[in-house]
Amino acid sequence: MSSATFLGMPPFPEAAEHAVRDARTRHNLHKATHTIRGKRDAVVGELGDDWARLRAEGEAVKTHTLRHLDHYLERLEESVQRAGGTVHWAADAAEANAIVTRLVRRTGETEVVKVKSMATQEIELNNALEAAGITAYETDLAELIVQLGEDLPSHILVPAIHLGRSQIREIFLDKMAEWGVPAPADLTDDPRALAEAARVHLRELFLRSKVAVSGANFAVADSGTLVVLESEGNGRMCLTLPETLISVVGIEKIVPTWSDLEVFLQLLPRSSTGERMNPYTSTWTGVTPGDGPQDFHLVLLDNGRTDVLADTVGRQALRCIRCSACLNICPVYERTGGHAYGSVYPGPIGAILTPQLHGMSSEVDRALPYASSLCGACYDVCPVAIDIPEVLVHLREQVASAPGHMGEKAMMAGAEAVFGSSTALDAAQRAAGLVGGAIPKHLPGTAGKWTDTRDLPEIPRGSFRQWWNEREEDR
């Protein structure tokens, strides 16, 4: 019953090369992304010209909020406290995990039910709880599939998008018994039967659970209201039946006023599941006597977000409402799948968000800005108009100007200390090679197969520096 982690994943070019060879995954992804694209196009089309106005307003609200984030954070805190909730602040993942663990321990419970949440995936809360002897049960169907299969999420909205129905059936048959109510022996791969198996598997757990952990799609500063959009009712179960509710929410999830939901409750469902409205949306404000959890905690999470905010070009990534439309439209994502991005945030948004959250500290992070053909489809579908190609190019420039330099220098210093100066030059060359490895030198071959009609960037053939210089001359 261990949880998988993205730690130690190879960087994108390597992981991608492996992924594109996996025919089954590619088939599943192709089918799923094309289904959802069609649905999104239809329901966005229904709104005609108004879509562009809603999109512009969504962008404006988020941009404004981010530019005054300190003000809105304090306002949100005040509103939530006024409504009977408790607000906690976590600077990083370790702090957030410690806060949640402490809150759960205080209840005396050793199990929690979870509503799908990107923030808690990002901080790997389930692992932290497990280490503290607390079992976290994922209740969203796709999260459940990933958890049971000891797999990794590969999509923001549908973490098990890389699996087809027959694979899901096998996982249910093999693993459900380990976690609770087993799957029926005669389970078929009919999606209805699979959904029914999930219902039966989780039913008793919902009815007995005392503590729930959630995220939120939006946090409304002026009213202190949290908003969760979902489909299955697992969210409602977790947000309604337990006695204690702990919501871990990134600081960028704020919108200033209740009326801003007029915009986002149109943009999000149509962009994400391609529905006019998702089956269930829950909103709650602090604690309501006699209705729902009587102990409510909001954990506001930074974990690198303020670093993203400090970059005046890159900060637009914080507008993201996690709809996943950019994943579904992306020709690179469709062929590599989500795991190749080595992060809980895959696809185009992951390629700009992950390296910024991590401060481009690893080879994996530095490779991500290159995981794109810069075709711009992600920008076109983004409901808050994040110019992903602009940020990708911006980050490539950072990779180019910093680690090509610093990586080399650092390696030199490290090599001198370890090997002595006689091998320093050799080490420096290897360092340069390492940095070069972060550049898509593997992409030419695979990229050629990935996209036939896309406007691919110039392929780097030699060392990184050579490639960069040539690129600069071409400008």
Add this chain to the structure above:
Amino acid sequence: MGGSRERVLARVRAALADVPADEPVERPSEHPYADAHSEGDTLEVLADRLLDYKALVERVTEADLPGRIAAALDRRGAGRVAVPPGLPQAWLAESSVERVGDTAEAPLSAADLDATDGVVTACAVAIAETGTLVLDARPDQGRRALTLVPDYHLCVVRAGQVVDGVPQAVRRLDPGRPLTWISGPSATSDIELNRVEGVHGPRTLEVLLVEPDT
């Protein structure tokens, strides 16, 4: 309970050094978008959208309502139904189902609710364009758990509660109340991104759309 409050706020402020100090903190609310998009009769659009998401829908008149509620519960074969504290008495007047009342003094447990065959409630607002019912937990709808645990939800929507678009609904609602927006029975898109109805919430949603007697 502060945790790293000051640290996070200081980091936010440092990150925003480029924002001019005199930039207004409040945004003018201009609503440069439409209130609604649907064309046609509001109730017809609502009925159409509800059906599209696999809810059962009937148009009824005020005078017919108790009879139609009784008939719906009969068709469902419901023997015991959960009843919110403020459900209009008349609504169940013609039905012989056993009423399992939920009150603030004697709230039903999740297990009690699980043992009922369904629940009958009113709603607060309905949105035609998206086929959405919004419940705000007033006494004629009850606590949120009431419409969650039972497998069958019969919801009565009055014509005056129906708006065309999402913005109009948001304006009518009080964020201070716990709200549940319901668009069809529970469903999932998690298997190959196709919508399948019937997961954890009520698997059957039946809506009676009430028009005033003419």
